[in-house]
Every structure is written in structure tokens, then in C-alpha cells.
Amino acid sequence: MSPRAVLVALTIAVAVLSVADLLIQRMAMNSMPEQVMRTIESAPASIDVLAIGNSLIAAGFNPSVIERTWRESGHPCVAVNCGLGATGVIEHLALARLALRRHNVKTLVYGFFDQQMSSDLIDNNSDIIGNRNILYYLEPQLTLEYARFNTLDRLSFQVYRSSALLRERSSIWAKIEKLRRELGSIGMPLEETNQFGRKTDFGLLEAADSQAFLRSCEKVIRSNDFISAPVQALLQQAREHGVKVVAVEMPMNPQHVKRFYDQPIWQEFRAKTRLAVESTGATYMNASAWIPEEGLFADHLHLSGEGAKQFSQLLAKHLVQQPN
Amino acid sequence: MVFNTVSYYLLFLFPAAIAFRLARSSSRPWICSFFGCAFFVFFSLTAVGGLPGAFCLGIFLWETMFSRLYRKGSWLCWIGVLQSIIFLTIFKYWNFLTGLYFGPPDHNPWYWKGAFLPLGISFFTFEFIHYAIDRHRGRTEAGTVGEYMSFILYFPTMVAGPVKRYQDFLPKIRNPEQDSVTNWRLGCTRILSGLVKKFAIADLMTAFTNHLNQADIAAAQRWVLPLWLLAYGVKIYFDFSGYSDIAIGSARLFGIRVPENFDWPYFRTSIVSFWRHWHISLSSWLTDYVFIPLGGSRVPTGRVYVNLFVTMLVSGIWHGAGLNFLVWGGWHGALLVLHRIWTQRVGPAPAERPFYRTALCCAGTFLWVNTGWAFFCMDLSTVGVFFHRLLLG
């Protein structure tokens, strides 16, 4: 092939990739982050209870139960669930800011578990997969401000932002992962799954053992860094908008409580985290033991549908009793 | 894994290939050497071995200096061979060998807790040994310091081969192919094909091969076990030939052709033919530096069988520090011996034969080879569980 022909071939390759990029961009318009952003944008101008967090909130916060419970107490209510699975504190800040910009929010419920509020930061651009890719298009400057990027990561973050193929790569990868799981399940006993994936996988989000949990608590206590910068910004900016913020320690599977929360170190950690939260003017609500039945959990961490209803009812009662 | 990183292409391959093309001919070996050093240090720090791994660059520098002492017939060449074997033994086989005597790590006072493998040690030590022996035999010239450094530090083939020969490499580094457009077109196509083989086929097969452990073997339905082993055979071929494609394609960007490593090995009609077309550079190295020095085929028949078997044991242990790898090598050694006995009894295969007979021979060869992969991918106790479950339920 002559040099000219190679140049033509390269041009054709770039054109095909551009078309693929456009197609992916179109297909990504209905991704989970886009859906959550649309939920916020299409919500009424005034929101009584807005829930922000990861999959624990996405699974555990039932807006219709919240609204019904408040109505039964004589208070009308608009509740919106903006929980987004597999996300971290920077994404939560970005979603909270989106809601606060466009709506009049009265109460913001921020759900968390374990040491989530003190950690969960992004170290590499390669960490931004799955629903975390919302960081590429929703206030990307927050990521550059709060993520622990080196120069190469900052550069690759900007490059990835510019191409749907790179931004949405994990959506494609997820389909391949589903194919792999299908292939892997051939000839094997069926694995239990829920809305988020395989049940047993969520054990990996817990500490490896009680010693590892103890070490991670001690590390935070030594550093005195109980609330990471993005969470501090979220709590502060919500207060500046006149929003009542409630940081909710989410209901935990009784096995998780027995394994990790019965340690004295956790009581100390919780007490200091409560102080740190309350020093920002927010309220700390310990709901970790609200659902003591293991059958009301879908896996190691997430509430089942019935568990979510019970939790939401209890949460609504607590919120409606709190002074404004 | 190095070839799947953006750093490999943006920091090393493209800049090095372009600099190589633009440089004067006297500078080209130094370009290869410089980028090879940087490559070794970078990927040691980020992927394999960390800081201690990076310091192993000293092995290359030592080898470069020591190799200047090689002469035809000199005993120093054998010192060079011994050095390479010592490096390989210490880094790759120390814990295995001491473990054979003392037992598990808890009981092994000589267990090296922080053991690591310098990047590409299995390959570069073989290139050191080849050079030392061929210099001893007078089969290759010394070349300049820069040329030898560029040979041992040539980063496209550093991590996973092909195992090069100095006398093939030297004319190519002195006079690389000038048709840049064709070389870049074919090189890039080869690299992309290698990446697709690795990701789209080999990695997909891990959906099956991840199950090759005792717990999953016990839990699975029996009929799926051969499927998993077949998937491993597919995976290892596409994985390794994919790496080779990327290495060969990368070298092509420099205008340098390195040896082919795979030539449709699963479509060969005998185990001998399989080994002539699977990991070709390693097979020919083992033939020239193990089989032939042992006597090759020019010894009594019984000795030939022993030579074949020992050569394959060396191949097995080279692939991994474990008894299962020795058994795998022994499996192939036994197959080669049996094939030799068979051929001597019934004569060589006819040149022309019906398609169905060729297909049967291919299928039979594939079956034997694929069965052998069980020893390659599982430890011996798991292999026992696997075959027990497969054959007896």
C-alpha cells in the first residue's frame, strides 16, 4: 500500500471510530447516572426529603413509604431518592449540588456505612468505571479538586472526558462481564443475584476480617480525618442553602453488626464521627440496628424490598419528629 | 502484563521506533539500549519487583561487560553460562528447591519471603546462554558493546520472547528494513491482532478456567470439566500467541523482524510437529542447547529417548517452578518418545493422505496436548481431583 492509501485507511478508521463514539453516546443517554440526574431534574421545585448516597440508599430509601408516613402524620411530603450504586463521596457531592442548584430542598438524608465518609476517594482515572463515570460529565472540576490524581491521571481524565467510547467504556465492559458470568455459570450451581449483581460479591465490600476493620478504624482515628473533604463540602453547602442535613448510619445486616460493630474501637469511631458531623451543623442518626432481622437483607449489605419499607417508615417517623 | 498498558505504547514503543528510524545507523543500537533500560526500570517499578526489581538492571550491565571476554573456545563462555543459570536459579527456583528439601514456608529456614522475578528473566537468561555458547563455538561474532546491549535489552521481546539469536538480530539492527510504511502498517495490524487475541478470546476463556480449583471441580457437573480444560488450551494459545504477535509487531515498527513463535500448532498431525510449531523460538533453543549437546539423535536409541525426555523436563521446569510443570514436561517427553517408537515401528507418515486421516491425527494430537495442559494449569493434588471427578465421578 502506498503512503497515500495508508492515510486514507487511517482516515476511514478514525471515521468508523467516530461513528462508534456517537452511537455509544446515544446509548449512554439512558445509563443509571443519567437516570438519577433526570430524576433530580424532573423532581418538583420543592423537595421535602432528598436522599443521597450509594447503593445502600438506592436500595434502602423508599420515597413512597416516606411520603405516605409523613402524610399519615399530617405533613405533605415530596421525597426523592438519588442514591446511585457503586459511587463515592465526590459523586454524592456533585449530585447534591445539582439538586441544591435546581430545587428547594428541606431535608437532605446522606446515607453511609462503616468508614465510608472518611475514605472512598479516587486514586486513579482507572477507578472511574461503572456509575462513577458520572464524574466525567457532572462537575468534572470537583474530581480534579478532590481526587488523588497524579499528573498522568489528570491528563487521562481530561482525555477520557472527550470521548464517549472512553467515558462509557465500563458500560461495554459490564456487558462483557455479564457474558463472562453466563459462561462461568455453565455447569455450575446457580448463584443468587439481586438488582446489583451476585449476592456473595457484596461480602467483598466489607472488611476482610475484624482485624482489618479494626486497623482501618484506628487509621482514621489517628489521622483525625473522620469526614473527607467532599463530604465536608456537601454538609457545608447544604447548610448554606438552609437545608437540614441528616447523616444516617444505614441499617446493617446483623452478621455485619456482630462481626464488626461490637468492637469498642467502632464505638469510639462512631462517637468521634458523630462529633465531626454535628460540628458542621448536621444531625447524626444511628440507624445501624434498626433492622435486626437478617431476612430483611438482600445480601451482606443491602436491604431487601421489605427491609427498605420498614427502614423508610422508621426514618420518616424520626424525620417528622425532628425540629426544623 | 505490559503490552496492555498505554505507557508501553506512548512512552516506549512509538517514541523508540520513531527515534530508531530517524537516528544515524551508529546510534541505533544505543537508542534500543536506552529505551530497553528505561523500559526495564519503569515496568519493574510499576509492575514486577519494585525497587529491587529495577536494580536488577545491573544484571544486564554486568552481562554486557562480561560478554566482552568471550572468545572462541574460551572457558569464560562457560562461566557466563553458569552465571545465567545461577541468576535464574536464585530468582526463580530458590523457594521451590529449598521447599523440596525443607517443606512448606513455615518449616523452611531458607524461604525467601520477598522473592520476586526480574522482568523477563526466563527469556533474557536464555539469550545470555545462547550468546555465550555460540561465541564459544565460534558461531557468532562479538558485535560492538552497543549492539550486544541492544540485543539483550530489546524491549519488544524482553518480557515474553520470542527468544532471539544474536546472529539473526545483528544484521537487522545494522540494516533495518527501510520500507517504513509497510512495516508500520503490518506492525500495527499485528499488534492490534495480538491485542484482540489476548482480550477478546484468551481473557474471555478465564470465565471457564477460573473454575479449575478443587472447590469448583467438586461442585460442577461432570460434563463441564472437559470444556474447562479445552478452554484452557484455547486460552493459553491465544494468550501466548497474542503476546508474540504484539512483540513481533512492535519489532516490525523498528524495521526488525524477530522469529515467528507460533504456526498453527493445534492443527498439526503429530506431537513432533506440534513442538515444531508451538513456541518455536523456545523449542529451537532447547534443541540447540539441550537436546543436541546431550547427544541428540546421534546416539543409541535408548539414549535418544532419554535425551528427548530430559529436554522436555527442562522445558517443563523452565515454564514454572513447580512439580506440576515437571510432570507436564515429562508428559510431553513421554509423548515424544512414544511417537518416536511408533514411527520406528510403522514408518513415517505418508506425504499424501486422505483428509479424514489427517483430521483424525490432528484431533488425536490436540487431545494429548490438551490433556497435558491439566498439569500446566493446576497443582498436582488438584489435577488428581480433576481426573478423579472426570473419569470416576
Added chain:
Amino acid sequence: MMFQVLNQIKVTLEYLGGVSEAPPLKSFSWFRGPIWWGIWWAMLILLTLCFSGQTSKFIYIDF
């Protein structure tokens, strides 16, 4: 006949994979064209991109 067919497939795959320089058959002249090569390269890149995430640890597949 089967040998010829298989050999043709082998030669074609080697050409597509960048192993050999000559196209498999004179009648496959469009294989030599830049348009085909452009599309082929784009497909290889897309395949690599689609399948390259398998070392990523997916716990959640709800997106």
C-alpha cells in the same frame, strides 16, 4: 478440496492478522484497498476496547 479450503482460510487469516504481506487471492482485490483496511483496523480497536475491561473488578452490574 478440503485442504485447499483450509489452506485458503489460513492464508486469509494470516493476511488479516498482519503476518503476511500478500493478499490471499487475486480475486480478493478489495482486501487490499484502504477502505477495507480502515474498517478492519477500527474493528480491531473497538474489539480491544470492548474486551479490555476484564481485569477490572466488577461487583455491581446495575449500570
